[in-house]
Amino acid sequence: MSDIPKRRLGRTGEQVSMIGMGGFHIGQSATPDGDAIKLIHAAIDRGITFMDNSWDYNAGVSEMRMGRALSVSGYRDRVFLMSKMDGRTKDAFDAQLTESLNRLLTDHLDLVQFHENIRPDDADRIFAPGGALEAAIAARDAGKVRYIGFTGHKDPAYHLHMIELADRHGFAFDTVQMPLNLFDAHYKSFADAVIPVAQAHDIGILGMKTFGDANLLETGLVDPIDMLHYGLNLPTSVVITGIDKPEILDQAIAAATSFKPLSDEAVKELRAKTQAAARDGSLERYKTSHFFDSTVQNPSWLG
Secondary structure (H helix, E strand, O other), rough: OOOEEEEEEEHOEEEEEEEEEHHHHHHOOOOHHHHHHHHHHHHHHHOOOOOOOOHHHHHHHHHHHHHHHHOOOHHHHHOOEEEEEEOEEEHHHHHHHHHHHHHHHHOOEEEEEEOOOOOOHHHHHHHHHOOOHHHHHHHHHHHOOEEEEEEEEHHHHHHHHHHHHEEEEEEEEEEEEEEOOOOHHHHHOOOHHHHHHHHHHOOOOEEEEEOOOOOHHHHHHOOOOHHHHHHHHHHHHEEEOOOOHEEEEEHHHHHHOOOOOOOOHHHHHHHHHHHHHHHOOOOOOOHOOOOOOOHHHHHHHHO
């Protein structure tokens, strides 16, 4: 078993593995069910405790595979399980949460997050009377979820609005998930704009899109281990990475076990490698296109 360091998950005080297993890739059709389940078990056996997922990933296949894996031999008790809901209304959120719990074969999520905060009014809808926040708080009170957070990949301003709105309503988010990588540093940077505010609120920071679904890595500008180390060097609680085959699991474990804090000079050198290519945001398609926006492609999911 690998000795993957753990980090504090913000105000929750929970200790979770600094590398998390992404739920999207584990549900892709190219990976057979049996192989996916073996891979989830291998990740947990090697020290990954943070499990990411979403109600909408791969038409539910991601949650079903993870549920089958976690139902074996006490694996559920060894992980911190998160999933995300698209619903902006109380009814839509409730229906999706019920379905997620059934697919994941569990009676509770350790963390539920409002998915895809990618529009100027997403936060307003969530906090409105009859909105998804009401459902999330009720689920927490009923023991169906333990903590509440939100995600998004479009614009740091939408994240800041969500946190500001929470402040106005006397609500405190436990986590926030956002793209944190060597390209983000140069265009609409979540690291620069959102991380300081999250830290001030003691919100657990979850990094995602380290490789931008591989297209950032495909530029050849930076080594994948360096990209993972950069994410781990930020004040993240967890860097979530897609793992769909044993060699990618090996890569994630290697990054976690070899990580040492980077000097300011090392960070500058890494950022310099991506500066020219990242300046206009075109490579960060999750910010500048609808390619990654599942709720834009399926607006009915919002409720």
